[in-house]
Amino acid sequence: MKIYNSLTGQKEEFKPLVPGHVGMYVCGPTVYSNVHLGNVRTFISFDVIYRYLKFSGYKVRYVRNITDAGHLEEDSEEDKISKKARLERLEPMEIVQQYTIDFHKVLELVNNLPPDIEPTATGHIIEQIETTKTILEKGYAYESNGSVYFDVVKYNSEIDKYGKLSGRNIEELIANTRELEGQDEKRNPQDFALWKKAKPQHIMRWPSPWGEGFPGWHLECTVMSTKYLGEQFDIHGGGMDLKFPHHECEIAQGKTANGVDPVRYWMHANMLTLNGKKMSKSTGNHLLPREIFSGKNQLLSKAYSPAVVRFFMMQAHYRNVLDLSEEALQAAEKGYKRLVEGIKTLENLPVTDKDSFDVKALINSFYEAMDDDFNTPVLIAGLFEAVRHINLVRDGKETITSESKEKLSKAMNDFAFEVLGLHKMQQEAGNNQAFDKAIQLLIEIRNQARAEKNWALADKIRDELARFGIQLKDGKDGTTYSFS
Numbered sequence: 001m002k003i004y005n006s007l008t009g010q011k012e013e014f015k016p017l018v019p020g021h022v023g024m025y026v027c028g029p030t031v032y033s034n035v036h037l038g039n040v041r042t043f044i045s046f047d048v049i050y051r052y053l054k055f056s057g058y059k060v061r062y063v064r065n066i067t068d069a070g071h072l073e074e075d076s077e078e079d080k081i082s083k084k085a086r087l088e089r090l091e092p093m094e095i096v097q098q099y100t101i102d103f104h105k106v107l108e109l110v111n112n113l114p115p116d117i118e119p120t121a122t123g124h125i126i127e128q129i130e131t132t133k134t135i136l137e138k139g140y141a142y143e144s145n146g147s148v149y150f151d152v153v154k155y156n157s158e159i160d161k162y163g164k165l166s167g168r169n170i171e172e173l174i175a176n177t178r179e180l181e182g183q184d185e186k187r188n189p190q191d192f193a194l195w196k197k198a199k200p201q202h203i204m205r206w207p208s209p210w211g212e213g214f215p216g217w218h219l220e221c222t223v224m225s226t227k228y229l230g231e232q233f234d235i236h237g238g239g240m241d242l243k244f245p246h247h248e249c250e251i252a253q254g255k256t257a258n259g260v261d262p263v264r265y266w267m268h269a270n271m272l273t274l275n276g277k278k279m280s281k282s283t284g285n286h287l288l289p290r291e292i293f294s295g296k297n298q299l300l301s302k303a304y305s306p307a308v309v310r311f312f313m314m315q316a317h318y319r320n321v322l323d324l325s326e327e328a329l330q331a332a333e334k335g336y337k338r339l340v341e342g343i344k345t346l347e348n349l350p351v352t353d354k355d356s357f358d359v360k361a362l363i364n365s366f367y368e369a370m371d372d373d374f375n376t377p378v379l380i381a382g383l384f385e386a387v388r389h390i391n392l393v394r395d396g397k398e399t400i401t402s403e404s405k406e407k408l409s410k411a412m413n414d415f416a417f418e419v420l421g422l423h424k425m426q427q428e429a430g431n432n433q434a435f436d437k438a439i440q441l442l443i444e445i446r447n448q449a450r451a452e453k454n455w456a457l458a459d460k461i462r463d464e465l466a467r468f469g470i471q472l473k474d475g476k477d478g479t480t481y482s483f484s
Protein backbone atom coordinates (compact mmCIF):
# COMPACT_ATOMS: atom_id res chain seq x y z
CA MET A 1 0.00 0.00 0.00
CA LYS A 2 1.36 3.39 -0.97
CA ILE A 3 0.48 6.66 0.75
CA TYR A 4 1.36 10.16 -0.39
CA ASN A 5 3.18 11.75 2.53
CA SER A 6 2.82 15.54 2.56
CA LEU A 7 5.99 15.77 4.62
CA THR A 8 8.20 14.26 1.93
CA GLY A 9 6.04 15.16 -1.06
CA GLN A 10 6.21 11.55 -2.23
CA LYS A 11 4.21 8.40 -2.38
CA GLU A 12 5.76 6.01 0.13
CA GLU A 13 5.26 2.37 0.96
CA PHE A 14 3.06 2.32 4.05
CA LYS A 15 4.76 0.61 6.98
CA PRO A 16 2.95 1.05 10.28
CA LEU A 17 5.00 1.40 13.47
CA VAL A 18 3.50 -1.76 14.92
CA PRO A 19 2.87 -4.40 12.24
CA GLY A 20 -0.83 -4.97 11.71
CA HIS A 21 -1.90 -1.89 13.68
CA VAL A 22 -2.54 1.66 12.54
CA GLY A 23 -2.91 4.79 14.66
CA MET A 24 -4.68 7.56 12.77
CA TYR A 25 -5.61 11.05 13.93
CA VAL A 26 -7.74 13.51 11.96
CA CYS A 27 -8.48 17.09 13.01
CA GLY A 28 -12.16 17.35 13.77
CA PRO A 29 -14.56 20.27 13.36
CA THR A 30 -14.74 23.45 15.35
CA VAL A 31 -18.30 23.14 16.59
CA TYR A 32 -19.49 26.75 16.44
CA SER A 33 -21.62 26.43 13.29
CA ASN A 34 -23.16 23.83 10.99
CA VAL A 35 -20.61 21.91 8.97
CA HIS A 36 -20.68 22.85 5.30
CA LEU A 37 -20.17 20.44 2.44
CA GLY A 38 -16.47 21.32 2.22
CA ASN A 39 -15.88 20.13 5.77
CA VAL A 40 -17.88 17.03 4.94
CA ARG A 41 -15.65 16.26 1.98
CA THR A 42 -12.57 16.11 4.19
CA PHE A 43 -14.29 13.81 6.67
CA ILE A 44 -15.55 11.54 3.89
CA SER A 45 -12.03 11.39 2.42
CA PHE A 46 -10.63 10.11 5.70
CA ASP A 47 -13.59 7.82 6.23
CA VAL A 48 -12.66 5.97 3.04
CA ILE A 49 -9.03 5.79 4.14
CA TYR A 50 -10.14 4.38 7.51
CA ARG A 51 -12.44 1.91 5.78
CA TYR A 52 -9.77 0.68 3.38
CA LEU A 53 -7.15 0.27 6.09
CA LYS A 54 -9.61 -1.87 8.04
CA PHE A 55 -10.63 -3.75 4.91
CA SER A 56 -6.94 -4.49 4.27
CA GLY A 57 -6.76 -6.25 7.62
CA TYR A 58 -5.21 -3.56 9.82
CA LYS A 59 -6.46 -3.02 13.32
CA VAL A 60 -7.03 0.73 13.23
CA ARG A 61 -7.45 3.15 16.08
CA TYR A 62 -9.00 6.22 14.51
CA VAL A 63 -9.07 9.33 16.70
CA ARG A 64 -10.90 12.44 15.56
CA ASN A 65 -11.33 15.32 17.96
CA ILE A 66 -14.04 17.87 18.55
CA THR A 67 -12.63 21.38 18.82
CA ASP A 68 -14.81 22.90 21.50
CA ALA A 69 -12.26 25.42 22.79
CA GLY A 70 -9.15 27.25 21.70
CA HIS A 71 -9.81 27.97 18.02
CA LEU A 72 -9.46 31.73 17.67
CA GLU A 73 -11.24 33.91 15.15
CA GLU A 74 -8.84 35.08 12.47
CA ASP A 75 -7.33 38.43 13.35
CA SER A 76 -8.78 38.44 16.82
CA GLU A 77 -8.08 37.12 20.27
CA GLU A 78 -11.49 35.61 20.80
CA ASP A 79 -12.34 31.91 20.82
CA LYS A 80 -14.87 31.09 18.07
CA ILE A 81 -17.22 29.23 20.42
CA SER A 82 -16.89 31.78 23.19
CA LYS A 83 -17.74 34.56 20.76
CA LYS A 84 -20.81 32.79 19.40
CA ALA A 85 -21.98 32.09 22.97
CA ARG A 86 -21.53 35.75 23.88
CA LEU A 87 -23.44 36.97 20.81
CA GLU A 88 -26.29 34.49 21.22
CA ARG A 89 -26.38 34.70 25.01
CA LEU A 90 -25.99 30.97 25.36
CA GLU A 91 -23.70 28.78 27.38
CA PRO A 92 -20.67 27.81 25.26
CA MET A 93 -21.55 24.18 25.91
CA GLU A 94 -25.01 24.76 24.40
CA ILE A 95 -23.30 25.90 21.20
CA VAL A 96 -20.97 22.92 21.34
CA GLN A 97 -23.81 20.48 21.91
CA GLN A 98 -25.97 21.86 19.12
CA TYR A 99 -23.28 21.72 16.45
CA THR A 100 -21.74 18.46 17.60
CA ILE A 101 -25.12 16.82 17.16
CA ASP A 102 -25.50 18.41 13.73
CA PHE A 103 -22.03 17.19 12.75
CA HIS A 104 -22.76 13.63 13.82
CA LYS A 105 -26.12 13.61 12.05
CA VAL A 106 -24.64 14.82 8.79
CA LEU A 107 -21.80 12.31 8.86
CA GLU A 108 -24.24 9.51 9.58
CA LEU A 109 -26.36 10.60 6.63
CA VAL A 110 -23.38 10.32 4.30
CA ASN A 111 -22.63 6.89 5.75
CA ASN A 112 -19.38 7.73 7.58
CA LEU A 113 -18.24 5.33 10.26
CA PRO A 114 -17.73 6.94 13.67
CA PRO A 115 -14.11 7.22 14.84
CA ASP A 116 -12.92 4.91 17.61
CA ILE A 117 -12.24 7.79 19.99
CA GLU A 118 -13.69 11.29 19.71
CA PRO A 119 -12.00 13.41 22.37
CA THR A 120 -12.85 17.03 23.11
CA ALA A 121 -10.45 19.86 23.82
CA THR A 122 -12.35 20.85 26.97
CA GLY A 123 -12.00 17.28 28.24
CA HIS A 124 -8.22 17.57 28.05
CA ILE A 125 -7.42 20.90 29.71
CA ILE A 126 -5.23 19.24 32.34
CA GLU A 127 -3.15 17.45 29.72
CA GLN A 128 -2.76 20.69 27.78
CA ILE A 129 -1.54 22.49 30.87
CA GLU A 130 0.92 19.66 31.53
CA THR A 131 2.35 19.78 28.00
CA THR A 132 2.64 23.56 28.22
CA LYS A 133 4.63 23.10 31.44
CA THR A 134 6.90 20.54 29.78
CA ILE A 135 7.67 22.84 26.86
CA LEU A 136 8.28 25.74 29.28
CA GLU A 137 10.64 23.61 31.37
CA LYS A 138 12.57 22.61 28.28
CA GLY A 139 13.03 26.30 27.48
CA TYR A 140 11.07 26.50 24.21
CA ALA A 141 8.20 28.60 25.50
CA TYR A 142 7.90 31.73 27.60
CA GLU A 143 5.25 33.34 29.73
CA SER A 144 4.12 36.82 28.86
CA ASN A 145 1.32 38.68 30.59
CA GLY A 146 -0.57 35.54 31.62
CA SER A 147 -0.19 33.80 28.24
CA VAL A 148 2.40 31.22 27.25
CA TYR A 149 3.93 31.33 23.77
CA PHE A 150 5.95 28.79 21.85
CA ASP A 151 9.35 30.16 20.83
CA VAL A 152 9.42 29.37 17.13
CA VAL A 153 12.80 30.98 16.45
CA LYS A 154 14.55 29.02 19.18
CA TYR A 155 12.92 25.79 18.03
CA ASN A 156 13.95 26.51 14.46
CA SER A 157 17.58 27.07 15.35
CA GLU A 158 17.98 24.31 17.95
CA ILE A 159 15.53 21.48 17.28
CA ASP A 160 14.16 21.36 13.75
CA LYS A 161 13.24 23.49 10.80
CA TYR A 162 9.94 25.28 11.39
CA GLY A 163 8.09 25.14 8.08
CA LYS A 164 9.27 21.74 6.90
CA LEU A 165 5.76 20.44 6.30
CA SER A 166 4.41 23.42 4.40
CA GLY A 167 7.67 24.23 2.65
CA ARG A 168 8.06 27.67 4.19
CA ASN A 169 11.10 29.16 5.76
CA ILE A 170 11.12 31.13 8.92
CA GLU A 171 12.81 34.29 7.64
CA GLU A 172 10.12 34.74 5.02
CA LEU A 173 7.40 33.97 7.52
CA ILE A 174 8.65 36.58 9.92
CA ALA A 175 9.03 39.18 7.20
CA ASN A 176 5.50 38.59 5.91
CA THR A 177 3.58 38.48 9.16
CA ARG A 178 1.36 41.41 9.93
CA GLU A 179 1.33 42.81 13.43
CA LEU A 180 -1.93 41.88 15.09
CA GLU A 181 -3.54 42.79 18.36
CA GLY A 182 -1.72 41.18 21.27
CA GLN A 183 1.43 40.62 19.24
CA ASP A 184 3.49 42.86 21.50
CA GLU A 185 3.39 40.10 24.10
CA LYS A 186 5.36 37.89 21.76
CA ARG A 187 9.07 37.85 21.12
CA ASN A 188 8.28 37.19 17.52
CA PRO A 189 5.10 37.46 15.45
CA GLN A 190 5.45 33.82 14.38
CA ASP A 191 5.30 32.57 17.98
CA PHE A 192 1.98 30.94 18.78
CA ALA A 193 0.02 30.56 22.01
CA LEU A 194 0.13 27.33 23.99
CA TRP A 195 -1.99 28.98 26.64
CA LYS A 196 -3.92 32.20 26.29
CA LYS A 197 -4.92 34.55 29.07
CA ALA A 198 -8.70 35.08 29.16
CA LYS A 199 -9.85 38.66 28.91
CA PRO A 200 -12.67 39.72 31.26
CA GLN A 201 -15.41 39.20 28.61
CA HIS A 202 -14.11 35.78 27.68
CA ILE A 203 -16.58 33.16 28.91
CA MET A 204 -14.54 29.99 28.53
CA ARG A 205 -11.74 29.98 31.09
CA TRP A 206 -9.85 27.59 33.28
CA PRO A 207 -7.38 28.12 36.13
CA SER A 208 -3.73 27.43 35.33
CA PRO A 209 -0.30 28.19 36.81
CA TRP A 210 -0.34 31.35 34.64
CA GLY A 211 -3.77 32.61 35.70
CA GLU A 212 -7.19 32.06 34.16
CA GLY A 213 -7.19 31.30 30.48
CA PHE A 214 -7.72 28.71 27.79
CA PRO A 215 -5.50 26.41 25.72
CA GLY A 216 -4.29 27.12 22.20
CA TRP A 217 -5.89 25.28 19.29
CA HIS A 218 -2.68 23.68 17.99
CA LEU A 219 -1.91 22.25 21.41
CA GLU A 220 -5.16 20.33 21.72
CA CYS A 221 -4.38 18.18 18.70
CA THR A 222 -0.85 17.46 19.93
CA VAL A 223 -2.16 16.44 23.34
CA MET A 224 -5.11 14.35 22.19
CA SER A 225 -3.29 12.58 19.36
CA THR A 226 -0.31 11.56 21.48
CA LYS A 227 -2.44 10.67 24.50
CA TYR A 228 -4.38 8.05 22.55
CA LEU A 229 -1.89 7.04 19.86
CA GLY A 230 1.54 7.48 21.45
CA GLU A 231 4.29 10.08 21.11
CA GLN A 232 4.78 8.95 17.56
CA PHE A 233 1.98 7.50 15.48
CA ASP A 234 1.29 6.47 11.90
CA ILE A 235 -1.13 8.83 10.15
CA HIS A 236 -2.27 12.39 10.78
CA GLY A 237 -4.85 13.89 8.49
CA GLY A 238 -6.80 17.05 7.92
CA GLY A 239 -7.77 19.47 5.18
CA MET A 240 -5.03 21.06 3.08
CA ASP A 241 -5.73 24.43 4.69
CA LEU A 242 -4.60 23.07 8.07
CA LYS A 243 -1.06 22.33 6.90
CA PHE A 244 0.03 25.76 7.95
CA PRO A 245 0.15 26.88 10.64
CA HIS A 246 -1.87 24.22 12.50
CA HIS A 247 0.04 21.08 11.57
CA GLU A 248 3.38 22.84 11.42
CA CYS A 249 2.80 23.88 15.04
CA GLU A 250 1.80 20.35 16.00
CA ILE A 251 5.13 19.05 14.72
CA ALA A 252 7.03 21.73 16.66
CA GLN A 253 5.10 21.06 19.90
CA GLY A 254 5.34 17.28 19.68
CA LYS A 255 9.00 17.25 18.78
CA THR A 256 9.85 19.65 21.57
CA ALA A 257 7.74 17.97 24.26
CA ASN A 258 8.54 14.35 23.40
CA GLY A 259 11.75 14.46 21.41
CA VAL A 260 10.33 12.70 18.36
CA ASP A 261 8.52 13.69 15.21
CA PRO A 262 4.92 12.99 16.17
CA VAL A 263 3.71 11.75 12.79
CA ARG A 264 5.08 9.33 10.21
CA TYR A 265 2.63 9.98 7.38
CA TRP A 266 0.99 13.39 7.03
CA MET A 267 -2.06 13.26 4.78
CA HIS A 268 -3.93 16.27 3.46
CA ALA A 269 -7.28 16.22 1.73
CA ASN A 270 -7.92 18.83 -0.90
CA MET A 271 -10.67 21.41 -0.94
CA LEU A 272 -14.21 21.32 -2.22
CA THR A 273 -14.91 24.43 -4.23
CA LEU A 274 -18.10 26.16 -5.27
CA ASN A 275 -17.99 28.41 -8.32
CA GLY A 276 -14.27 27.73 -8.44
CA LYS A 277 -13.65 29.16 -4.98
CA LYS A 278 -12.97 27.32 -1.75
CA MET A 279 -16.11 26.52 0.16
CA SER A 280 -15.83 28.42 3.37
CA LYS A 281 -17.91 29.55 6.26
CA SER A 282 -16.35 32.95 6.60
CA THR A 283 -16.81 34.08 2.97
CA GLY A 284 -20.37 32.74 2.73
CA ASN A 285 -19.39 30.70 -0.36
CA HIS A 286 -20.82 27.47 0.89
CA LEU A 287 -23.63 24.95 0.75
CA LEU A 288 -24.96 23.12 3.76
CA PRO A 289 -25.55 19.38 3.51
CA ARG A 290 -29.21 19.84 4.34
CA GLU A 291 -29.65 22.32 1.49
CA ILE A 292 -28.48 19.66 -0.94
CA PHE A 293 -30.48 16.83 0.61
CA SER A 294 -33.65 18.94 0.51
CA GLY A 295 -32.90 20.81 -2.72
CA LYS A 296 -33.63 24.05 -0.91
CA ASN A 297 -30.99 26.29 -2.43
CA GLN A 298 -31.15 28.53 -5.46
CA LEU A 299 -28.10 26.84 -6.99
CA LEU A 300 -29.98 23.56 -7.27
CA SER A 301 -33.06 22.60 -9.24
CA LYS A 302 -33.75 19.54 -7.11
CA ALA A 303 -32.65 17.52 -4.11
CA TYR A 304 -29.71 15.12 -4.14
CA SER A 305 -29.54 12.28 -1.66
CA PRO A 306 -26.64 11.70 0.72
CA ALA A 307 -25.87 8.58 -1.36
CA VAL A 308 -25.38 10.68 -4.48
CA VAL A 309 -23.33 13.26 -2.62
CA ARG A 310 -21.05 10.54 -1.33
CA PHE A 311 -20.65 9.03 -4.79
CA PHE A 312 -19.91 12.51 -6.17
CA MET A 313 -17.07 12.91 -3.65
CA MET A 314 -15.67 9.46 -4.49
CA GLN A 315 -15.27 10.40 -8.14
CA ALA A 316 -12.35 12.69 -7.31
CA HIS A 317 -9.06 11.69 -5.75
CA TYR A 318 -8.80 13.10 -2.23
CA ARG A 319 -5.69 15.13 -3.14
CA ASN A 320 -7.41 16.90 -6.04
CA VAL A 321 -9.65 19.92 -5.85
CA LEU A 322 -13.30 19.06 -6.47
CA ASP A 323 -15.81 21.59 -7.74
CA LEU A 324 -19.46 21.26 -6.83
CA SER A 325 -22.03 21.97 -9.51
CA GLU A 326 -25.50 20.81 -10.43
CA GLU A 327 -24.17 19.05 -13.56
CA ALA A 328 -21.63 17.15 -11.50
CA LEU A 329 -24.33 16.06 -9.05
CA GLN A 330 -26.57 14.96 -11.92
CA ALA A 331 -23.74 12.92 -13.39
CA ALA A 332 -23.06 11.40 -9.98
CA GLU A 333 -26.72 10.48 -9.63
CA LYS A 334 -26.61 8.61 -12.93
CA GLY A 335 -23.29 6.98 -12.10
CA TYR A 336 -24.40 5.80 -8.69
CA LYS A 337 -27.55 4.30 -10.14
CA ARG A 338 -25.66 2.56 -12.92
CA LEU A 339 -23.25 1.01 -10.46
CA VAL A 340 -25.89 -0.20 -8.03
CA GLU A 341 -28.02 -1.59 -10.86
CA GLY A 342 -24.97 -3.30 -12.33
CA ILE A 343 -24.31 -5.04 -9.05
CA LYS A 344 -27.95 -6.12 -8.90
CA THR A 345 -27.82 -7.43 -12.47
CA LEU A 346 -24.74 -9.46 -11.61
CA GLU A 347 -26.69 -11.48 -9.02
CA ASN A 348 -29.07 -12.83 -11.69
CA LEU A 349 -26.55 -13.35 -14.47
CA PRO A 350 -26.60 -16.68 -16.36
CA VAL A 351 -23.37 -18.68 -16.05
CA THR A 352 -21.48 -20.96 -18.44
CA ASP A 353 -18.27 -22.97 -18.13
CA LYS A 354 -16.06 -20.30 -19.62
CA ASP A 355 -15.07 -16.70 -18.83
CA SER A 356 -14.86 -14.53 -21.91
CA PHE A 357 -13.02 -11.79 -20.01
CA ASP A 358 -10.32 -11.67 -17.33
CA VAL A 359 -12.29 -11.45 -14.09
CA LYS A 360 -9.22 -11.90 -11.91
CA ALA A 361 -7.43 -8.93 -13.49
CA LEU A 362 -10.55 -6.85 -13.08
CA ILE A 363 -10.77 -7.63 -9.37
CA ASN A 364 -7.04 -7.00 -8.95
CA SER A 365 -7.50 -3.56 -10.45
CA PHE A 366 -9.80 -2.65 -7.53
CA TYR A 367 -7.06 -3.44 -5.03
CA GLU A 368 -4.37 -1.75 -7.10
CA ALA A 369 -6.39 1.47 -7.28
CA MET A 370 -6.89 1.68 -3.54
CA ASP A 371 -3.33 0.56 -2.75
CA ASP A 372 -2.14 3.48 -4.85
CA ASP A 373 -2.80 6.25 -2.35
CA PHE A 374 -6.53 5.48 -2.08
CA ASN A 375 -7.34 6.26 -5.68
CA THR A 376 -11.14 6.16 -5.58
CA PRO A 377 -11.73 7.51 -9.13
CA VAL A 378 -9.61 4.73 -10.59
CA LEU A 379 -11.48 2.22 -8.43
CA ILE A 380 -14.79 3.57 -9.72
CA ALA A 381 -13.55 3.32 -13.29
CA GLY A 382 -12.73 -0.34 -12.56
CA LEU A 383 -16.18 -0.94 -11.10
CA PHE A 384 -17.75 0.60 -14.20
CA GLU A 385 -15.60 -1.59 -16.40
CA ALA A 386 -17.06 -4.54 -14.49
CA VAL A 387 -20.58 -3.19 -15.04
CA ARG A 388 -19.86 -2.98 -18.77
CA HIS A 389 -18.95 -6.68 -18.82
CA ILE A 390 -21.96 -7.56 -16.66
CA ASN A 391 -24.28 -5.90 -19.15
CA LEU A 392 -22.59 -7.70 -22.05
CA VAL A 393 -23.06 -11.05 -20.32
CA ARG A 394 -26.68 -10.16 -19.65
CA ASP A 395 -27.11 -9.41 -23.36
CA GLY A 396 -25.54 -12.73 -24.32
CA LYS A 397 -22.42 -11.14 -25.84
CA GLU A 398 -20.00 -12.35 -23.15
CA THR A 399 -19.88 -15.25 -20.70
CA ILE A 400 -18.94 -15.83 -17.07
CA THR A 401 -18.47 -18.96 -14.93
CA SER A 402 -20.29 -19.44 -11.69
CA GLU A 403 -17.05 -19.27 -9.72
CA SER A 404 -16.04 -15.97 -11.35
CA LYS A 405 -19.50 -14.58 -10.89
CA GLU A 406 -19.32 -15.29 -7.18
CA LYS A 407 -15.88 -13.73 -6.85
CA LEU A 408 -16.81 -10.65 -8.83
CA SER A 409 -19.98 -10.22 -6.84
CA LYS A 410 -18.10 -10.39 -3.55
CA ALA A 411 -15.44 -7.95 -4.75
CA MET A 412 -17.93 -5.46 -6.14
CA ASN A 413 -20.04 -5.54 -3.00
CA ASP A 414 -16.95 -5.20 -0.81
CA PHE A 415 -15.47 -2.29 -2.73
CA ALA A 416 -18.69 -0.39 -3.40
CA PHE A 417 -20.30 -0.72 -0.01
CA GLU A 418 -17.59 -1.54 2.51
CA VAL A 419 -14.65 0.41 1.10
CA LEU A 420 -16.30 3.34 -0.64
CA GLY A 421 -19.09 3.20 1.90
CA LEU A 422 -21.79 3.76 -0.70
CA HIS A 423 -25.36 3.44 0.53
CA LYS A 424 -26.83 0.00 0.04
CA MET A 425 -30.51 0.60 0.50
CA GLN A 426 -31.63 0.87 -3.09
CA GLN A 427 -30.22 -2.53 -3.87
CA GLU A 428 -31.74 -4.30 -0.90
CA ALA A 429 -35.19 -2.80 -1.02
CA GLY A 430 -35.69 -3.72 -4.63
CA ASN A 431 -39.31 -4.49 -5.42
CA ASN A 432 -40.16 -5.71 -1.97
CA GLN A 433 -43.88 -5.23 -1.41
CA ALA A 434 -43.78 -5.18 2.37
CA PHE A 435 -41.13 -2.50 2.13
CA ASP A 436 -43.31 -0.41 -0.16
CA LYS A 437 -46.25 -0.71 2.21
CA ALA A 438 -44.10 0.35 5.16
CA ILE A 439 -42.97 3.48 3.33
CA GLN A 440 -46.54 4.30 2.30
CA LEU A 441 -47.51 4.03 5.94
CA LEU A 442 -44.75 6.44 6.95
CA ILE A 443 -45.88 8.87 4.24
CA GLU A 444 -49.40 8.69 5.63
CA ILE A 445 -48.20 9.35 9.19
CA ARG A 446 -46.11 12.23 7.93
CA ASN A 447 -49.07 13.78 6.09
CA GLN A 448 -51.15 13.48 9.21
CA ALA A 449 -48.38 15.11 11.25
CA ARG A 450 -48.24 17.96 8.75
CA ALA A 451 -51.98 18.45 8.89
CA GLU A 452 -51.62 18.75 12.66
CA LYS A 453 -48.67 21.11 12.23
CA ASN A 454 -46.43 18.63 13.99
CA TRP A 455 -43.41 19.71 11.94
CA ALA A 456 -40.92 18.00 14.20
CA LEU A 457 -42.41 14.58 13.49
CA ALA A 458 -42.93 15.31 9.80
CA ASP A 459 -39.32 16.41 9.36
CA LYS A 460 -38.06 13.51 11.38
CA ILE A 461 -39.75 11.04 9.05
CA ARG A 462 -38.38 12.80 5.96
CA ASP A 463 -34.85 13.19 7.36
CA GLU A 464 -34.58 9.68 8.74
CA LEU A 465 -35.76 8.19 5.47
CA ALA A 466 -33.19 10.33 3.64
CA ARG A 467 -30.60 8.82 5.92
CA PHE A 468 -31.44 5.42 4.46
CA GLY A 469 -31.28 6.79 0.93
CA ILE A 470 -35.04 7.19 0.48
CA GLN A 471 -36.20 10.53 -0.81
CA LEU A 472 -39.74 11.80 -0.29
CA LYS A 473 -41.13 14.12 -2.92
CA ASP A 474 -44.25 16.21 -2.36
CA GLY A 475 -46.14 16.83 -5.59
CA LYS A 476 -49.64 17.88 -6.48
CA ASP A 477 -50.74 14.24 -6.66
CA GLY A 478 -49.42 13.50 -3.20
CA THR A 479 -46.11 12.24 -1.88
CA THR A 480 -43.96 9.76 -3.75
CA TYR A 481 -40.65 8.23 -2.85
CA SER A 482 -37.54 7.32 -4.74
CA PHE A 483 -34.12 5.94 -3.99
CA SER A 484 -31.20 8.37 -4.09
Ligand code: AMP
Pocket residue numbers: 027028029030031037038039040041042238239240241242269270271272273278279280
Ligand atom coordinates in the same frame (compact mmCIF):
# COMPACT_ATOMS: atom_id res chain seq x y z
P1 AMP B 1 -12.89 23.56 10.80
O1 AMP B 1 -14.18 23.20 11.49
O2 AMP B 1 -12.91 24.91 10.19
O3 AMP B 1 -11.71 23.35 11.70
O4 AMP B 1 -12.73 22.56 9.57
C1 AMP B 1 -12.91 21.17 9.68
C2 AMP B 1 -12.21 20.47 8.53
O5 AMP B 1 -12.78 20.84 7.28
C3 AMP B 1 -10.72 20.80 8.42
O6 AMP B 1 -9.99 19.59 8.19
C4 AMP B 1 -10.63 21.70 7.21
O7 AMP B 1 -9.40 21.60 6.57
C5 AMP B 1 -11.75 21.14 6.36
N1 AMP B 1 -12.26 22.08 5.33
C6 AMP B 1 -12.62 23.39 5.50
N2 AMP B 1 -13.05 23.92 4.32
C7 AMP B 1 -12.97 22.93 3.40
C8 AMP B 1 -13.29 22.84 1.99
N3 AMP B 1 -13.77 23.87 1.30
N4 AMP B 1 -13.07 21.65 1.38
C9 AMP B 1 -12.59 20.59 2.06
N5 AMP B 1 -12.29 20.60 3.36
C10 AMP B 1 -12.48 21.75 4.05
Ligand code: ZN
Pocket residue numbers: 026027028221238246
Ligand atom coordinates in the same frame (compact mmCIF):
# COMPACT_ATOMS: atom_id res chain seq x y z
ZN1 ZN C 1 -5.91 19.64 14.64
